[in-house]
Amino acid sequence: MDIKQLKREPALQSNSYRNTIFSSRVHFPPKRMDDSAGKKFDQPRIFRGSIVAAFLFAICFLSAAAPAQDWVKTGTGLGVEKVRLAVPDFKPSTTDPQNAALLKTFNDTLWNDLDVSGVVELVSKSFYPLQVPGQPPEVNFLAWNVPPPNAAMLAFGSLGVSGGKLTVQGWLYDVKNFQSPQILGKQYSETASDAAARLMAHKFADEIIFRLGGGVTGIAETQIYFVSDRTGRKEIWAMDYDGSNQHQITRIGSISLSPRVSPDGSRVAFSSLTKSGWEIMMYSLELSRTVGFPHLGGTNLSPAWSGDGTKLAFSSSRGGEPEIYVSDASGGNLHRLTTAKGPDVSPVWNRKTNAQIAFVSGRTGLPQIYSMEADGTNQQRLSDQGYAVSPNWAPNGQFLSFAWVRKYGPGAPGASDLYLMDIASKQWVQLTHDGGRNDFPSWSPDGRHIVFQSSRSGKEEIWTMLADGTKVQQLTFTGRNTQPNWSWK
Amino acid sequence: MAANPEIYFEHDRLGHALAWSAGLHVVVTAALLFYSAIAAGTGGSTWGSGGGGEAIGATLVSTVPLPAKPADAKNVLANESKGLTQSQPKIEEKTPDAIAIQGKNTKIKPKKKQETASKEKPLPAPEEETNQVAFGEGGPVSGPYGTFSAGGAKGGFGVTGGSGDFGTKYAYYVHALQQKVSENWLRYEVDPRITSAERVYVTFDVMRDGHPANVRVEQSSGVPSLDVSAVRALQRIDTFGPLPGDYSGNKISVEFWFDYKK
Numbered sequence: 137m138d139i140k141q142l143k144r145e146p147a148l149q150s151n152s153y154r155n156t157i158f159s160s161r162v163h164f165p166p167k168r169m170d171d172s173a174g175k176k177f178d179q180p181r182i183f184r185g186s187i188v189a190a191f192l193f194a195i196c197f198l199s200a201a202a203p204a205q206d207w208v209k210t211g212t213g214l215g216v217e218k219v220r221l222a223v224p225d226f227k228p229s230t231t232d233p234q235n236a237a238l239l240k241t242f243n244d245t246l247w248n249d250l251d252v253s254g255v256v257e258l259v260s261k262s263f264y265p266l267q268v269p270g271q272p273p274e275v276n277f278l279a280w281n282v283p284p285p286n287a288a289m290l291a292f293g294s295l296g297v298s299g300g301k302l303t304v305q306g307w308l309y310d311v312k313n314f315q316s317p318q319i320l321g322k323q324y325s326e327t328a329s330d331a332a333a334r335l336m337a338h339k340f341a342d343e344i345i346f347r348l349g350g351g352v353t354g355i356a357e358t359q360i361y362f363v364s365d366r367t368g369r370k371e372i373w374a375m376d377y378d379g380s381n382q383h384q385i386t387r388i389g390s391i392s393l394s395p396r397v398s399p400d401g402s403r404v405a406f407s408s409l410t411k412s413g414w415e416i417m418m419y420s421l422e423l424s425r426t427v428g429f430p431h432l433g434g435t436n437l438s439p440a441w442s443g444d445g446t447k448l449a450f451s452s453s454r455g456g457e458p459e460i461y462v463s464d465a466s467g468g469n470l471h472r473l474t475t476a477k478g479p480d481v482s483p484v485w486n487r488k489t490n491a492q493i494a495f496v497s498g499r500t501g502l503p504q505i506y507s508m509e510a511d512g513t514n515q516q517r518l519s520d521q522g523y524a525v526s527p528n529w530a531p532n533g534q535f536l537s538f539a540w541v542r543k544y545g546p547g548a549p550g551a552s553d554l555y556l557m558d559i560a561s562k563q564w565v566q567l568t569h570d571g572g573r574n575d576f577p578s579w580s581p582d583g584r585h586i587v588f589q590s591s592r593s594g595k596e597e598i599w600t601m602l603a604d605g606t607k608v609q610q611l612t613f614t615g616r617n618t619q620p621n622w623s624w625k
Numbered sequence: 626m627a628a629n630p631e632i633y634f635e636h637d638r639l640g641h642a643l644a645w646s647a648g649l650h651v652v653v654t655a656a657l658l659f660y661s662a663i664a665a666g667t668g669g670s671t672w673g674s675g676g677g678g679e680a681i682g683a684t685l686v687s688t689v690p691l692p693a694k695p696a697d698a699k700n701v702l703a704n705e706s707k708g709l710t711q712s713q714p715k716i717e718e719k720t721p722d723a724i725a726i727q728g729k730n731t732k733i734k735p736k737k738k739q740e741t742a743s744k745e746k747p748l749p750a751p752e753e754e755t756n757q758v759a760f761g762e763g764g765p766v767s768g769p770y771g772t773f774s775a776g777g778a779k780g781g782f783g784v785t786g787g788s789g790d791f792g793t794k795y796a797y798y799v800h801a802l803q804q805k806v807s808e809n810w811l812r813y814e815v816d817p818r819i820t821s822a823e824r825v826y827v828t829f830d831v832m833r834d835g836h837p838a839n840v841r842v843e844q845s846s847g848v849p850s851l852d853v854s855a856v857r858a859l860q861r862i863d864t865f866g867p868l869p870g871d872y873s874g875n876k877i878s879v880e881f882w883f884d885y886k887k
Contacts (some may be wrong), residue, residue, distance in 0.1 A: 219800060252721035289797065310797055319797055319869075348797060351835045351866020531862075561813055 141507040160585075211281050218257040219269070219348050222280055222287035222311075223247055227270030229296030238302060238333040239295050242389070249341030249356045250291075252609065254584045254602045255349040259287050270294040272307055272318070281311040288312055289319075291344055295333070302328035306340045308347070319347055334380065339541070355580045359623040360587055361385070361395040361404055364599055365569055366615030372406055372419065377580070377587075377600075379611030379620070386419055386426070394438045398445050398623040399487075400414075403427070405439035405448060416450055416467070430467040441465075443487035449473075451481040451495075460495055462510070473512035482526060485510070487624075488533030494518070496525050505538050507559070518557060522550065528577045528586075530603075534558060537567070537577040537586055537603075544619045554588055556603070587611075587620040791877055795869045802831065802865045806881055809861045812852035821886040822848040827855045830876045835864040843880065855883045 225243045228235040251258050265279040269292045280287045293306035308320035320343055324336040335357075342354030355377055364373040367384065372395045375382040385404065386392055392408040401421065408417045416436045418429040429618045434454030441448060446465055451458045455472065458479040463470040474480040478499035486492040494507045500517075505524045508515040518536065523544035528537050543550035552573045557564040568574040572592030579586055580600075587600045596616045601608040792799050815822075825846035830839045838860045842852050859881075868877065 219797070313794070313796060316794055316871075346866060348801055349866075350801040351864040532859075558811075561811075563813065 164359075170415070192337065193527045212283075213499075216314075218255065219289055220259050220285075220287050221256040221289040221291060221344075221348070222259040222264060222285050223249065223250060224264055224268035226292070226306070227268070228295045229270065229294035229303070229305070230298045234297045234302075234328055235295065238297065238328065238330065241330050242304065242337045244339055245337035245378070246291075249338060249346065249354070252378070252585070252600070252602070252608065253341070253345045253349070253354065255345050256289070259285050261602055267270055268292065269306075272321075275309060275311070275317070277311050277314060277317070289348070291340075293340075297328045300328055302326055302332050302336070303338070304333075304336045307364050308344055320344065331381070334376075337431035338376075349582075352582045352584075353625070357579060358625065359397070359401075360578075360598065360611070360620050361397050361623065362612070362620040363393055363395065363616050364612070364615050364617045366617075372404060374615070375611065377585075379598075379609075382612065385421070388426070393617050395621050396439050397621060397623045398441050398443055399443060400445055401623055401625060403465075405429075405441065407437045407439065407450075416448070418467075429515075432461075432467075432470070438482050440484045440493075442485045443490045447485075447490075449483035449485060449493055451479075451483065460493065460512075473508070474515070476515070480506075484527050484529050486529045486533050487531060488529075492529075494527040494529060494536055496527065502544060504558075505536065507536075518559070518562065523552075526580055528575050530579050531581055531583045534560070535603075537579065539575040539577065539588075541572040556588070567601070567603075568608075569605075570608070576619050578620050580622045581624050585622075587622050589618045589620060732831070789874070791874075795872065798869055802879065805862055805865055806858055810858035810883065811854060812885070814850060814857065815885055816850040817847065819848050819851065819885065819887070822846045822851050822884075824882050825852050825855050825886050826880060826882045827859065828878065828880045829859055830878050831865050831868065832876050833868055835867045837862055837865065838876075846883075846885070848885070851883070851885050855881075858883075 178430055199248075212327055223246060226239060226246075228239060247258070250256055263284040263286075265276070265285070267274075267279070269275045269278065269290075273296065275290065275292070279285070280290050289503040290309045290311045291306065292309070293304060295302070295304045297303075302325065304322075304324045306320075306322050306324075307318060309317040310319055311317060321345060324338055324339060326336070338356035341356045344352035345356075345535045346352070358377045359374050361372060361374050363370050364382075364384075365371075366373075369389055370391045370393065371384055371388065372386040372392050373382060374385050385395075386406070387406075388408055390409045392406050395404050395406040397404050402426055403421060404419045406417055406419070407414050410429050410431065412433065414435040414437055415431045416429050416439050418427050419425070420427045429614060432452055432454050434452050434558065435458065436450055436452045436454070437458070439448050439450040448465055448467075449460060449462045452461045453459075457477070458481050459475065460473045460480045460483045461470055462473055473493070474495070474497070476497065476499045478497060480495055480497045480499070481503075482496040483493050484495070486494070491510050492507055493510055494505060496503045497506045497517075498504075502523050503515055503525050505519040505527050506515055506517050519538070520539060523541040524538055526539040529535075532538065536559055538555055538557070539552050540552045540555045541552050551571065552575055553569065554567040554574050554577050555564050556567055563613050566589070567577075567586070568588070570590075570592050572590045573596075574590045574592070577588045582601055585600055586603050587598060589596050590599045591597075592599075593610060597610055598612040598617045598620045599608060599610050823846045824844075825842060825848075826844040828839075828841055828843045829837045832838050837859050840856055842856060845852050868874075
């Protein structure tokens with residue numbers, strides 16, 4: 137098997153420098169451990185007194201935990217190459233002064249959408265020929281389909297404002313196919329504004345991704361809901377999937393947490409601190425106000441929509457300990473699913489089948505991920521150790537992502553990182569490695585991206601990545617932003 | 626000989642400290658070894674091997690519905706294949722020797738360069754069937770047939786549309802289709818004892834709206850779990866995306882083969 141193992145360097149900047157070395161060394165296979173040990177201990181920075189102790193530690197852990205594993209970033213399964221797509225800047229089609237600003241918005245948005253899509257490989261602009269097309273007759277196939285660009289696909293077009301109306305024409309060409317190159321030709325027209333240019337770029341990117349990505353709708357028009365304290369209070373906010381257009385949703389003036397948007401995108405359920413304690417609240421995005429949801433008493437947290445939008449699962453302590461309850465979307469027909477001793481919280485539906493619910497339970501001590509049927513039967517433990525929270529089911533129902541401190545407790549310093557588990561085989565893989573506390577993963581509707589909260593930049597902010605852990609991007613920068621939730625479409 | 630009492634004094638103190646140091650180190654070592662023995666006995670050795678040793682999900686990334694990175698496992702620079710290009714042996718160009726000036730050095734006579742040049746004939750080209758693509762050197766496939774590889778295992782396919790040129794006309798669709806099947810093929814479903822198997826051929830249709838239908842094993846590999854994993858890969862797929870709008874047919878038929886090798 138051609139697995140590429142990449143060894144991770146310990147984070148040098150953190151105060152727990154030495155701990156980091158040890159915690160990661162524990163899992164290295166003995167051979168490599170010796171290599172790295174030799175290098176590290178030659179460094180004069182480490183106090184001499186600790187060298188002996190450190191060495192003894194290393195020996196002890198070696199004997200105790202030699203069969204454990206290193207984390208592995210694989211190069212297997214690699215399959216098909218991504219399509220090489222060239223996206224030259226769109227050309228102005230009129231001479232309106234507004235063109236320049238709108239072109240920049242459009243080109244940047246289109247490039248970013250395609251770049252983070254995970255479906256295509258964008259050809260660097262430095263390889264492009266000097267003459268870029270704005271109209272189909274201007275396409276010079278031989279300039280694009282051979283190196284240096286060596287592109288298989290070419291997305292090009294023009295943008296122009298005339299009479300206050302912004303018109304964008306875009307094409308997608310298969311430049312290796314001379315007979316019938318056109319895959320896509322689109323025209324968009326709307327009142328000229330920055331938002332309109334952005335929207336057109338999103339739409340055009342989605343069309344390209346839909347065709348090149350095997351019929352999976354793109355996510356360029358999706359929204360991410362999150363909690364932000366930038367106004368001083370924790371309120372629910374929303375933004376485009378790429379971090380632009382951040383705007384406040386709720387103005388309750390209390391503390392609001394765990395926003396979950398409904399599958400049809402019309403409502404956001406969240407939990408908020410009210411006079412009667414933590415209650416589930418419902419905000420209508422169509423009416424732009426909170427709508428009624430019964431107050432149940434006790435502490436009610438982390439609502440989760442079923443895939444068909446008819447049911448809501450959440451944890452409630454109205455009967456004593458926090459347990460999982462399910463109700464209709466209106467709050468009626470409430471019934472309890474779990475009865476085990478110990479808290480059961482953070483339910484999430486398998487949105488593909490609506491037949492399973494994953495949740496976090498503290499019935500054995502530290503929180504662990506469990507799954508059960510939607511009627512509460514067949515409860516199974518999925519995580520085997522450590523501290524596992526925040527499950528989120530992938531849209532295809534195959535994977536569960538969650539935050540996990542694999543070695544939790546004194547003497548076992550572990551970081552909170554995101555993991556991906558295949559439900560059927562219970563195999564898992566680590567997605568984040570870059571330090572900080574990583575938590576609250578939420579899947580994009582296309583199943584290719586995960587948005588999450590991370591403190592790697594110093595304070596909690598929202599980040600996204602591809603579902604294999606690559607293309608990590610920070611979306612928010614002001615205030616503390618937590619608990620992201622990706623809209624369903 | 627009177628020794629400096631201060632030296633003795635310091636020596637004495639150092640020895641004392643050394644004794645303490647050695648003693649403490651022994652104690653710490655013993656304690657740690659004792660602890661490790663206990664930790665090993667109380668399940669410490671099961672760290673990282675959750676679920677009975679099946680926890681190592683190293684290959685899982687391949688099943689994330691993303692096109693994986695193109696990684697050429699084979700080293701094209703150093704493999705045993707002779708390659709496609711048949712290089713002609715280089716004809717050595719003899720630089721004409723300098724003609725000695727008469728009388729300067731009579732021992733060296735000017736060589737006859739014409740003879741050596743005419744004797745050296747180009748060697749016959751290395752024998753290789755010209756239609757044979759050497760392993761790993763074929764370059765991207767342009768026709769309707771293609772291959773993919775997944776962790777040492779390979780698959781391939783052929784597409785037949787209505788007029789027979791679907792693969793060339795809509796190469797992008799074929800590429801997306803190929804990508805999608807390889808993403809959804811979970812190799813861990815294959816019996817782990819199998820290291821290699823015969824090729825399994827699966828045929829299916831892609832309907833107008835893009836969903837696969839009539840999935841069947843055309844030729845079994847002889848390994849039931851491999852056959853099942855191949856069929857499941859297709860059953861897992863909801864849609865390949867609607868067939869291209871200007872394609873006239875109602876469906877395309879696809880033959881997909883899976884090579885399994887660990």
